[in-house]
Amino acid sequence: MSRPKSYLIVGAGVFGVSTAYHLIQKYPGASVTLVDRDAFDADSRVAASWDWNKAVRADYDDIVYCQLALEAQDIFNNDPLWKPYFHETGVYWMCRSDYGRKVIDNYRKLGRKAALEVVPVEEARKRYGGLFGDADYTDVKEVLINKTSGWAAAGDCLRAVTRKAMDLGVKYEVADVAGLEIDAQSNCRGITTSAGKTLRADHVILSTGAYTPKLLELCAAKTGRDKLSAGDRIVAGGITTGMAKLDEESVKRFTDMPVGFQGYPADVGPFLGSLPPTKDRQLKWWGWTIFKNTQEVLPGRYLSAPPAEPDYAQWKVTGKLKEDINHANRSFYGKRGAKWTMEKHRICWDAFTTSGDFIISPHPAAKGLYVATCGSFHGFKFFPVLGKYVVQMLEEALTPELAGRWAWDRERPDPKYNPEWPRAEMDDLRDPIQAKL
Protein backbone atom coordinates (compact mmCIF):
# COMPACT_ATOMS: atom_id res chain seq x y z
CA MET A 1 0.00 0.00 0.00
CA SER A 2 1.38 3.43 -0.88
CA ARG A 3 2.09 6.03 1.79
CA PRO A 4 -0.59 8.75 2.08
CA LYS A 5 0.37 12.00 0.39
CA SER A 6 1.69 14.78 2.61
CA TYR A 7 1.57 18.53 2.07
CA LEU A 8 2.95 21.49 3.99
CA ILE A 9 1.40 24.77 2.94
CA VAL A 10 3.24 27.80 4.28
CA GLY A 11 0.88 30.77 4.55
CA ALA A 12 -2.81 30.73 5.43
CA GLY A 13 -4.08 33.52 3.18
CA VAL A 14 -6.48 32.82 0.32
CA PHE A 15 -3.91 30.93 -1.76
CA GLY A 16 -2.86 28.63 1.09
CA VAL A 17 -6.29 28.03 2.63
CA SER A 18 -7.97 27.40 -0.70
CA THR A 19 -5.23 24.89 -1.55
CA ALA A 20 -5.66 23.09 1.79
CA TYR A 21 -9.44 23.00 1.37
CA HIS A 22 -9.26 21.57 -2.15
CA LEU A 23 -6.54 19.06 -1.26
CA ILE A 24 -8.35 17.62 1.76
CA GLN A 25 -11.54 17.21 -0.24
CA LYS A 26 -9.72 15.42 -3.03
CA TYR A 27 -7.51 13.35 -0.73
CA PRO A 28 -9.34 12.87 2.60
CA GLY A 29 -6.58 10.52 3.81
CA ALA A 30 -3.72 12.92 3.08
CA SER A 31 -1.71 14.82 5.66
CA VAL A 32 -2.31 18.50 4.92
CA THR A 33 -0.80 21.12 7.25
CA LEU A 34 -1.13 24.89 7.04
CA VAL A 35 1.72 26.75 8.73
CA ASP A 36 1.35 30.45 9.46
CA ARG A 37 2.94 32.95 11.81
CA ASP A 38 -0.52 34.05 12.91
CA ALA A 39 -3.35 32.01 14.35
CA PHE A 40 -6.22 31.76 11.88
CA ASP A 41 -8.57 33.47 14.36
CA ALA A 42 -6.10 36.09 15.66
CA ASP A 43 -7.49 39.59 16.18
CA SER A 44 -4.85 41.03 13.89
CA ARG A 45 -3.04 39.24 11.05
CA VAL A 46 -0.49 40.30 8.46
CA ALA A 47 -2.18 38.46 5.58
CA ALA A 48 -3.41 40.64 2.70
CA SER A 49 -6.39 38.27 2.68
CA TRP A 50 -7.29 39.19 6.26
CA ASP A 51 -9.31 42.35 5.90
CA TRP A 52 -12.77 43.73 6.55
CA ASN A 53 -14.00 43.61 2.98
CA LYS A 54 -12.75 42.99 -0.54
CA ALA A 55 -14.30 43.58 -3.96
CA VAL A 56 -15.59 40.41 -5.59
CA ARG A 57 -16.20 41.01 -9.26
CA ALA A 58 -15.66 39.52 -12.67
CA ASP A 59 -15.22 42.93 -14.29
CA TYR A 60 -11.97 42.12 -16.07
CA ASP A 61 -10.86 43.23 -19.52
CA ASP A 62 -8.65 40.12 -19.50
CA ILE A 63 -10.94 37.25 -20.46
CA VAL A 64 -8.94 34.62 -18.53
CA TYR A 65 -9.46 36.37 -15.19
CA CYS A 66 -13.02 37.29 -16.16
CA GLN A 67 -13.79 33.59 -16.58
CA LEU A 68 -11.99 32.56 -13.39
CA ALA A 69 -13.75 35.27 -11.42
CA LEU A 70 -17.13 34.16 -12.75
CA GLU A 71 -16.33 30.61 -11.69
CA ALA A 72 -15.45 31.86 -8.20
CA GLN A 73 -18.50 34.12 -8.04
CA ASP A 74 -20.82 31.22 -8.89
CA ILE A 75 -19.51 29.55 -5.74
CA PHE A 76 -19.90 32.73 -3.68
CA ASN A 77 -23.49 32.90 -4.93
CA ASN A 78 -24.52 29.29 -4.44
CA ASP A 79 -22.38 27.33 -2.00
CA PRO A 80 -23.65 27.54 1.62
CA LEU A 81 -20.06 27.77 2.92
CA TRP A 82 -19.29 30.93 0.93
CA LYS A 83 -22.69 32.52 0.41
CA PRO A 84 -23.03 34.27 3.79
CA TYR A 85 -19.93 36.37 3.06
CA PHE A 86 -20.82 37.66 -0.40
CA HIS A 87 -22.86 40.85 -0.86
CA GLU A 88 -24.14 41.42 -4.37
CA THR A 89 -24.26 45.22 -4.19
CA GLY A 90 -22.93 45.86 -7.69
CA VAL A 91 -19.98 47.95 -8.85
CA TYR A 92 -19.81 51.52 -10.18
CA TRP A 93 -16.64 51.88 -12.23
CA MET A 94 -15.59 55.28 -13.57
CA CYS A 95 -13.72 54.36 -16.76
CA ARG A 96 -11.09 56.53 -18.43
CA SER A 97 -10.65 54.00 -21.24
CA ASP A 98 -12.75 51.37 -23.03
CA TYR A 99 -12.49 49.11 -19.98
CA GLY A 100 -16.26 48.84 -19.43
CA ARG A 101 -16.94 47.88 -23.04
CA LYS A 102 -14.22 45.22 -22.94
CA VAL A 103 -15.77 43.73 -19.80
CA ILE A 104 -19.19 43.59 -21.46
CA ASP A 105 -17.61 41.98 -24.50
CA ASN A 106 -15.95 39.33 -22.31
CA TYR A 107 -19.24 38.45 -20.63
CA ARG A 108 -20.77 38.11 -24.10
CA LYS A 109 -17.94 35.93 -25.40
CA LEU A 110 -18.27 33.69 -22.33
CA GLY A 111 -22.01 33.41 -22.91
CA ARG A 112 -22.87 35.02 -19.58
CA LYS A 113 -25.97 37.12 -19.20
CA ALA A 114 -25.79 39.65 -16.38
CA ALA A 115 -27.13 43.06 -15.45
CA LEU A 116 -24.19 45.13 -16.66
CA GLU A 117 -24.05 48.22 -18.84
CA VAL A 118 -21.94 51.25 -19.63
CA VAL A 119 -23.71 54.48 -18.81
CA PRO A 120 -22.89 58.04 -19.97
CA VAL A 121 -21.37 60.15 -17.20
CA GLU A 122 -24.23 62.61 -16.78
CA GLU A 123 -26.76 59.81 -16.45
CA ALA A 124 -24.53 57.75 -14.14
CA ARG A 125 -24.05 60.67 -11.73
CA LYS A 126 -27.78 60.55 -10.93
CA ARG A 127 -27.85 56.82 -10.22
CA TYR A 128 -27.91 55.46 -6.65
CA GLY A 129 -29.54 58.67 -5.46
CA GLY A 130 -26.56 60.70 -6.69
CA LEU A 131 -24.18 58.89 -4.30
CA PHE A 132 -21.25 59.45 -6.66
CA GLY A 133 -22.57 62.76 -8.00
CA ASP A 134 -19.64 64.73 -6.52
CA ALA A 135 -16.91 62.28 -7.60
CA ASP A 136 -13.99 63.39 -9.75
CA TYR A 137 -15.03 62.66 -13.34
CA THR A 138 -11.99 64.29 -14.99
CA ASP A 139 -11.32 62.36 -18.24
CA VAL A 140 -14.00 59.77 -17.39
CA LYS A 141 -15.48 58.45 -20.66
CA GLU A 142 -18.32 56.42 -19.19
CA VAL A 143 -19.33 54.41 -16.14
CA LEU A 144 -19.57 50.64 -15.98
CA ILE A 145 -22.37 49.46 -13.72
CA ASN A 146 -22.46 45.74 -13.00
CA LYS A 147 -25.23 44.85 -10.60
CA THR A 148 -24.01 41.27 -10.20
CA SER A 149 -20.62 42.17 -8.70
CA GLY A 150 -20.09 43.16 -5.06
CA TRP A 151 -17.89 42.49 -2.07
CA ALA A 152 -17.07 39.85 0.51
CA ALA A 153 -16.52 40.08 4.25
CA ALA A 154 -12.94 38.94 3.73
CA GLY A 155 -11.63 38.15 7.23
CA ASP A 156 -14.86 36.40 8.27
CA CYS A 157 -14.81 34.34 5.08
CA LEU A 158 -11.13 33.42 5.51
CA ARG A 159 -11.80 32.25 9.08
CA ALA A 160 -14.87 30.22 8.09
CA VAL A 161 -13.15 28.39 5.24
CA THR A 162 -10.05 27.71 7.36
CA ARG A 163 -12.28 26.26 10.09
CA LYS A 164 -14.08 24.10 7.52
CA ALA A 165 -10.76 22.82 6.16
CA MET A 166 -9.71 21.97 9.73
CA ASP A 167 -13.02 20.14 10.32
CA LEU A 168 -12.18 18.06 7.26
CA GLY A 169 -8.77 17.14 8.68
CA VAL A 170 -6.34 19.94 7.80
CA LYS A 171 -3.87 20.69 10.61
CA TYR A 172 -2.96 24.29 11.46
CA GLU A 173 0.41 25.06 12.98
CA VAL A 174 1.37 28.53 14.24
CA ALA A 175 5.06 28.99 13.44
CA ASP A 176 7.42 31.32 11.66
CA VAL A 177 9.03 29.46 8.77
CA ALA A 178 12.72 30.29 8.47
CA GLY A 179 14.18 27.66 6.15
CA LEU A 180 13.66 24.83 3.67
CA GLU A 181 14.99 21.31 4.08
CA ILE A 182 16.57 20.40 0.75
CA ASP A 183 18.62 17.22 0.40
CA ALA A 184 21.72 16.59 -1.73
CA GLN A 185 19.53 15.37 -4.62
CA SER A 186 17.65 18.69 -4.60
CA ASN A 187 14.48 17.24 -3.10
CA CYS A 188 12.62 19.60 -0.80
CA ARG A 189 11.71 17.48 2.22
CA GLY A 190 10.20 20.04 4.55
CA ILE A 191 10.65 23.30 6.41
CA THR A 192 12.34 24.59 9.53
CA THR A 193 10.82 27.13 11.85
CA SER A 194 12.61 29.99 13.57
CA ALA A 195 12.02 28.12 16.86
CA GLY A 196 14.17 25.29 15.45
CA LYS A 197 11.43 22.78 14.69
CA THR A 198 11.47 20.72 11.48
CA LEU A 199 8.28 19.69 9.68
CA ARG A 200 8.44 17.23 6.82
CA ALA A 201 6.25 16.49 3.81
CA ASP A 202 6.51 15.33 0.20
CA HIS A 203 5.16 18.64 -1.05
CA VAL A 204 6.02 22.11 0.28
CA ILE A 205 3.89 24.92 -1.10
CA LEU A 206 4.87 28.53 -0.42
CA SER A 207 1.80 30.77 -0.22
CA THR A 208 3.61 33.39 1.78
CA GLY A 209 2.36 36.51 -0.02
CA ALA A 210 4.55 39.60 0.29
CA TYR A 211 7.11 37.77 2.41
CA THR A 212 7.91 35.26 -0.36
CA PRO A 213 10.91 37.05 -1.98
CA LYS A 214 12.62 37.59 1.38
CA LEU A 215 12.01 34.01 2.52
CA LEU A 216 13.41 32.62 -0.74
CA GLU A 217 16.42 34.95 -0.59
CA LEU A 218 17.24 33.83 2.94
CA CYS A 219 16.77 30.17 1.97
CA ALA A 220 19.01 30.65 -1.08
CA ALA A 221 21.78 32.01 1.13
CA LYS A 222 21.36 29.33 3.80
CA THR A 223 21.40 26.41 1.37
CA GLY A 224 23.90 27.89 -1.10
CA ARG A 225 21.31 27.47 -3.88
CA ASP A 226 21.14 30.80 -5.68
CA LYS A 227 18.39 29.54 -7.96
CA LEU A 228 15.93 29.56 -5.05
CA SER A 229 15.95 33.36 -5.15
CA ALA A 230 12.91 35.00 -6.73
CA GLY A 231 15.08 37.65 -8.40
CA ASP A 232 12.84 40.20 -10.06
CA ARG A 233 9.91 37.79 -10.45
CA ILE A 234 8.12 38.94 -7.28
CA VAL A 235 8.02 42.37 -5.65
CA ALA A 236 6.45 43.06 -2.25
CA GLY A 237 4.22 46.13 -2.36
CA GLY A 238 2.25 47.99 0.28
CA ILE A 239 -1.06 49.83 -0.10
CA THR A 240 -2.84 51.89 2.54
CA THR A 241 -6.45 51.33 3.49
CA GLY A 242 -8.50 53.71 5.60
CA MET A 243 -11.88 53.48 7.24
CA ALA A 244 -14.36 56.10 8.44
CA LYS A 245 -17.34 55.45 10.68
CA LEU A 246 -20.47 56.85 9.11
CA ASP A 247 -23.04 58.85 11.05
CA GLU A 248 -26.62 57.52 11.33
CA GLU A 249 -27.83 59.62 8.43
CA SER A 250 -25.07 58.72 5.99
CA VAL A 251 -25.27 55.04 6.78
CA LYS A 252 -28.86 54.89 5.51
CA ARG A 253 -27.72 56.21 2.12
CA PHE A 254 -24.60 54.09 1.90
CA THR A 255 -25.72 50.67 3.18
CA ASP A 256 -26.68 49.30 -0.24
CA MET A 257 -24.14 51.23 -2.27
CA PRO A 258 -22.15 49.51 -5.01
CA VAL A 259 -18.38 49.19 -4.75
CA GLY A 260 -16.90 52.34 -6.29
CA PHE A 261 -13.86 52.26 -8.61
CA GLN A 262 -11.90 55.05 -10.23
CA GLY A 263 -9.88 53.61 -13.13
CA TYR A 264 -6.80 55.41 -14.50
CA PRO A 265 -4.26 54.76 -17.24
CA ALA A 266 -0.85 53.42 -16.10
CA ASP A 267 0.88 56.79 -16.46
CA VAL A 268 -1.64 58.43 -14.10
CA GLY A 269 -1.97 55.85 -11.33
CA PRO A 270 -3.56 52.68 -9.98
CA PHE A 271 -7.31 52.29 -9.62
CA LEU A 272 -8.95 53.59 -6.47
CA GLY A 273 -11.69 51.86 -4.54
CA SER A 274 -14.41 52.67 -2.03
CA LEU A 275 -16.15 49.75 -0.35
CA PRO A 276 -19.62 49.78 1.23
CA PRO A 277 -19.95 50.03 5.02
CA THR A 278 -19.19 46.98 7.16
CA LYS A 279 -21.64 45.84 9.84
CA ASP A 280 -20.08 48.36 12.24
CA ARG A 281 -20.79 51.19 9.76
CA GLN A 282 -17.27 51.66 8.45
CA LEU A 283 -16.74 52.78 4.89
CA LYS A 284 -13.37 51.76 3.42
CA TRP A 285 -11.01 53.16 0.78
CA TRP A 286 -7.69 52.08 -0.56
CA GLY A 287 -5.09 54.64 -1.56
CA TRP A 288 -3.30 55.63 -4.72
CA THR A 289 0.29 55.05 -3.71
CA ILE A 290 1.63 51.52 -4.09
CA PHE A 291 5.10 51.33 -2.63
CA LYS A 292 8.10 49.06 -2.13
CA ASN A 293 10.14 48.80 1.01
CA THR A 294 13.57 48.13 -0.43
CA GLN A 295 16.06 46.91 2.15
CA GLU A 296 19.36 45.06 2.41
CA VAL A 297 18.26 41.59 3.53
CA LEU A 298 21.77 40.13 3.30
CA PRO A 299 25.06 41.88 2.66
CA GLY A 300 24.77 43.33 -0.84
CA ARG A 301 21.29 41.79 -1.50
CA TYR A 302 18.49 44.32 -1.80
CA LEU A 303 14.82 43.57 -2.23
CA SER A 304 11.41 44.87 -1.21
CA ALA A 305 9.87 43.21 1.86
CA PRO A 306 7.33 44.13 4.51
CA PRO A 307 8.89 45.82 7.57
CA ALA A 308 10.64 43.35 9.87
CA GLU A 309 8.25 43.79 12.82
CA PRO A 310 6.14 40.65 13.45
CA ASP A 311 3.01 42.59 12.45
CA TYR A 312 4.76 44.15 9.40
CA ALA A 313 4.24 47.50 11.23
CA GLN A 314 0.91 47.48 9.43
CA TRP A 315 -0.80 49.85 11.87
CA LYS A 316 1.96 52.48 11.72
CA VAL A 317 0.67 54.70 8.95
CA THR A 318 2.41 57.98 8.19
CA GLY A 319 0.69 61.32 7.60
CA LYS A 320 1.52 61.15 3.88
CA LEU A 321 -0.20 57.79 3.54
CA LYS A 322 -3.22 58.99 5.52
CA GLU A 323 -3.41 61.89 3.06
CA ASP A 324 -3.47 59.28 0.30
CA ILE A 325 -6.73 57.97 1.76
CA ASN A 326 -8.14 61.51 2.06
CA HIS A 327 -7.41 61.88 -1.64
CA ALA A 328 -9.32 58.66 -2.37
CA ASN A 329 -12.22 59.90 -0.25
CA ARG A 330 -12.37 63.21 -2.19
CA SER A 331 -12.19 61.39 -5.54
CA PHE A 332 -15.40 59.54 -4.72
CA TYR A 333 -17.38 61.92 -2.54
CA GLY A 334 -15.93 65.40 -3.07
CA LYS A 335 -16.72 67.83 -0.26
CA ARG A 336 -19.29 65.54 1.33
CA GLY A 337 -16.61 63.08 2.38
CA ALA A 338 -14.57 65.78 4.08
CA LYS A 339 -16.73 65.65 7.20
CA TRP A 340 -16.07 61.98 7.91
CA THR A 341 -13.31 61.22 10.38
CA MET A 342 -10.92 58.47 9.41
CA GLU A 343 -10.79 56.08 12.36
CA LYS A 344 -8.53 53.31 11.19
CA HIS A 345 -5.61 52.95 8.77
CA ARG A 346 -3.74 49.82 7.79
CA ILE A 347 -0.93 49.05 5.36
CA CYS A 348 -1.68 45.88 3.46
CA TRP A 349 1.26 44.01 1.87
CA ASP A 350 0.81 41.86 -1.23
CA ALA A 351 3.14 40.12 -3.71
CA PHE A 352 3.20 41.62 -7.22
CA THR A 353 4.35 40.41 -10.63
CA THR A 354 4.91 42.81 -13.53
CA SER A 355 1.92 41.47 -15.48
CA GLY A 356 -0.35 41.04 -12.45
CA ASP A 357 -0.52 37.29 -13.15
CA PHE A 358 -0.19 34.94 -10.17
CA ILE A 359 2.61 32.45 -9.73
CA ILE A 360 1.19 28.93 -9.37
CA SER A 361 4.13 26.78 -10.30
CA PRO A 362 6.70 24.22 -9.28
CA HIS A 363 9.88 25.93 -8.12
CA PRO A 364 12.58 24.72 -10.53
CA ALA A 365 15.34 24.86 -7.90
CA ALA A 366 14.01 21.92 -5.83
CA LYS A 367 11.76 18.92 -6.46
CA GLY A 368 8.68 18.96 -4.22
CA LEU A 369 8.82 22.75 -3.77
CA TYR A 370 6.01 24.88 -5.20
CA VAL A 371 4.97 28.53 -5.20
CA ALA A 372 1.31 29.60 -5.12
CA THR A 373 0.87 33.29 -4.41
CA CYS A 374 1.33 36.76 -6.03
CA GLY A 375 -2.25 38.01 -5.82
CA SER A 376 -0.94 41.30 -7.29
CA PHE A 377 -3.65 43.39 -5.61
CA HIS A 378 -6.52 41.33 -7.07
CA GLY A 379 -6.25 37.79 -5.68
CA PHE A 380 -8.95 37.64 -3.01
CA LYS A 381 -11.99 37.23 -5.27
CA PHE A 382 -10.62 33.93 -6.61
CA PHE A 383 -10.48 32.39 -3.11
CA PRO A 384 -13.10 29.65 -3.82
CA VAL A 385 -11.22 28.33 -6.87
CA LEU A 386 -7.52 29.09 -6.32
CA GLY A 387 -6.92 25.73 -4.65
CA LYS A 388 -8.51 23.84 -7.52
CA TYR A 389 -5.87 25.29 -9.84
CA VAL A 390 -3.03 24.77 -7.36
CA VAL A 391 -4.01 21.09 -7.18
CA GLN A 392 -4.04 20.95 -10.98
CA MET A 393 -0.55 22.48 -10.98
CA LEU A 394 0.67 19.88 -8.46
CA GLU A 395 -0.67 17.17 -10.76
CA GLU A 396 0.65 18.76 -13.96
CA ALA A 397 -2.93 19.12 -15.16
CA LEU A 398 -3.16 22.89 -15.70
CA THR A 399 -4.15 23.91 -19.21
CA PRO A 400 -1.11 25.09 -21.18
CA GLU A 401 -2.51 28.63 -21.12
CA LEU A 402 -2.75 28.80 -17.32
CA ALA A 403 0.50 26.90 -16.78
CA GLY A 404 2.24 29.43 -19.04
CA ARG A 405 0.70 32.50 -17.42
CA TRP A 406 1.44 31.37 -13.89
CA ALA A 407 4.86 29.80 -14.50
CA TRP A 408 7.89 30.64 -12.37
CA ASP A 409 9.85 31.32 -15.53
CA ARG A 410 7.89 33.20 -18.15
CA GLU A 411 8.12 36.34 -20.19
CA ARG A 412 7.71 39.31 -17.92
CA PRO A 413 6.36 42.48 -19.54
CA ASP A 414 7.69 45.92 -18.67
CA PRO A 415 5.85 47.02 -15.51
CA LYS A 416 5.41 50.51 -16.94
CA TYR A 417 2.17 49.28 -18.52
CA ASN A 418 0.85 48.01 -15.19
CA PRO A 419 -0.98 50.77 -13.24
CA GLU A 420 -0.80 48.69 -10.06
CA TRP A 421 2.95 48.16 -10.11
CA PRO A 422 4.63 49.40 -6.87
CA ARG A 423 6.40 52.58 -8.00
CA ALA A 424 7.01 54.55 -4.81
CA GLU A 425 9.46 53.81 -1.97
CA MET A 426 8.27 53.59 1.62
CA ASP A 427 11.26 55.63 2.76
CA ASP A 428 10.03 58.61 0.74
CA LEU A 429 6.64 58.41 2.43
CA ARG A 430 7.85 58.84 6.00
CA ASP A 431 6.80 61.89 7.99
CA PRO A 432 9.44 64.62 8.33
CA ILE A 433 11.22 64.55 11.68
CA GLN A 434 10.31 67.64 13.72
CA ALA A 435 13.28 69.77 14.70
CA LYS A 436 13.96 69.56 18.44
CA LEU A 437 14.73 73.09 19.57
Ligand SMILES: Cc1cc2nc3c(=O)[nH]c(=O)nc-3n(C[C@H](O)[C@H](O)[C@H](O)COP(=O)(O)OP(=O)(O)OC[C@H]3O[C@@H](n4cnc5c(N)ncnc54)[C@H](O)[C@@H]3O)c2cc1C
Ligand atom coordinates in the same frame (compact mmCIF):
# COMPACT_ATOMS: atom_id res chain seq x y z
C1 LIG B 1 -5.15 47.16 0.16
C2 LIG B 1 -5.50 45.93 -0.61
C3 LIG B 1 -6.77 45.80 -1.11
C4 LIG B 1 -7.11 44.67 -1.86
N1 LIG B 1 -8.37 44.58 -2.34
C5 LIG B 1 -8.74 43.50 -3.04
C6 LIG B 1 -10.07 43.39 -3.51
O1 LIG B 1 -10.91 44.28 -3.28
N2 LIG B 1 -10.41 42.27 -4.20
C7 LIG B 1 -9.51 41.29 -4.48
O2 LIG B 1 -9.87 40.33 -5.13
N3 LIG B 1 -8.23 41.36 -4.03
C8 LIG B 1 -7.83 42.44 -3.33
N4 LIG B 1 -6.55 42.55 -2.85
C9 LIG B 1 -5.57 41.49 -3.16
C10 LIG B 1 -5.67 40.29 -2.25
O3 LIG B 1 -5.97 40.68 -0.93
C11 LIG B 1 -4.36 39.50 -2.28
O4 LIG B 1 -3.93 39.34 -3.62
C12 LIG B 1 -4.49 38.14 -1.66
O5 LIG B 1 -5.17 38.23 -0.43
C13 LIG B 1 -3.10 37.50 -1.46
O6 LIG B 1 -3.25 36.25 -0.86
P1 LIG B 1 -2.00 35.36 -0.43
O7 LIG B 1 -2.58 34.11 0.12
O8 LIG B 1 -1.03 35.27 -1.56
O9 LIG B 1 -1.20 36.20 0.67
P2 LIG B 1 -1.59 36.67 2.15
O10 LIG B 1 -3.06 36.82 2.30
O11 LIG B 1 -0.75 37.86 2.44
O12 LIG B 1 -1.14 35.46 3.06
C14 LIG B 1 0.21 35.13 3.26
C15 LIG B 1 0.33 34.44 4.59
O13 LIG B 1 1.64 33.92 4.72
C16 LIG B 1 2.05 34.03 6.06
N5 LIG B 1 3.53 34.00 6.08
C17 LIG B 1 4.38 34.75 5.35
N6 LIG B 1 5.65 34.42 5.62
C18 LIG B 1 5.61 33.44 6.55
C19 LIG B 1 6.60 32.70 7.23
N7 LIG B 1 7.90 32.90 6.99
N8 LIG B 1 6.21 31.78 8.14
C20 LIG B 1 4.90 31.57 8.39
N9 LIG B 1 3.91 32.24 7.77
C21 LIG B 1 4.25 33.17 6.85
C22 LIG B 1 1.46 35.34 6.52
O14 LIG B 1 1.34 35.37 7.92
C23 LIG B 1 0.11 35.35 5.80
O15 LIG B 1 -0.91 34.84 6.62
C24 LIG B 1 -6.16 43.65 -2.10
C25 LIG B 1 -4.87 43.78 -1.57
C26 LIG B 1 -4.53 44.89 -0.84
C27 LIG B 1 -3.16 45.00 -0.31
